[in-house]
Amino acid sequence: MSRAQLLLVLCAQTLMLASFQGLKLAAPLYALSVGVSDGAVGALVALFAASQIFLAIPIGRYADKKGLHTPMAYAVVGSSGMLFIGALHPEILIISVVAVVLGAANCVTLIVMQRHVGRADLSDEARRNYFGWLAISPALSSSLGPLGAGLIIDLLTPAEGDYVAFQYCFLFLAVLSCASWVFTRKVIAARNLNAPAMPKAPSWELLRSANFRNILFINWLQSTVWDVHSFVVPVIGFKAGYSASTIGVILGGFALLQPL
Secondary structure, eight states, X not given: OOHHHHHHHHHHHHHHHHHHHHHHHHHHHHHHHTTOOHHHHHHHHHHHHHHHHHHHHHHHHHHHHHTTHHHHHHHHHHHHHHHHHHHHSOOHHHHHHHHHHHHHHHHHHHHXXXXXXXXXXXXXXXXXXXXHHHHHHHHHHHHHHHHHHHHHHHHHOOSTTOOHHHHHHHHHHHHHHHXXXXXXXXXXXXXXXXXXXXXXXXXXXXXXOHHHHHHHHHHXXXXXXXXXXXXXXXXXXXHTTOOHHHHHHHHHHHHHTTTO
């Protein structure tokens, strides 16, 4: 796997995740703008993770069968299509469905991209370096997505009571999702390695490993803090009268510190 191929993977993953993170800013702000309660906004934010809870393992198995391009094609079509629908009909129910679909697309992207790099023909040192670069992508997308969404909302916000700016924001995020396919389609699929046949074991068998349980707990704790921050900042910022771009800068600044 060449560095050029790694760059394609990074661009594809960053664009898709930026679309996801941009919606995590735009959706709560839109909900608050139409008078939805804080509790309902929290439920909306929770929907971003709902599909990932149930689909992570099936997505991994599907990626093992189909490789990189087929799962990503479904992710791009689903996410961009739902964002276009959300732009045409910005209603809370529809935005809620968009959140679920974008969560699934985010899950697909992370799984298939990491699988692709993990199965690439690389030395152990090169693989570690490539995974290090791949880990920067979520932080970069978590900065660019909210910042871009916030800028569009601020620049295009018309008279009070008109939410056209949010519709343009959803269109922008749909374009980001579509753009990820431009890079994904150029990625060369990894060769199927002829690994020795192993008896299949349930995924829950991993929980028997103490190291795995510790890693799972740390990952859960970090994700919880991240999601609470993603919920609290838009709510407090909106009530304090901050602009969407300012809220995006706060979220993006928090994300930029992630690799450190």
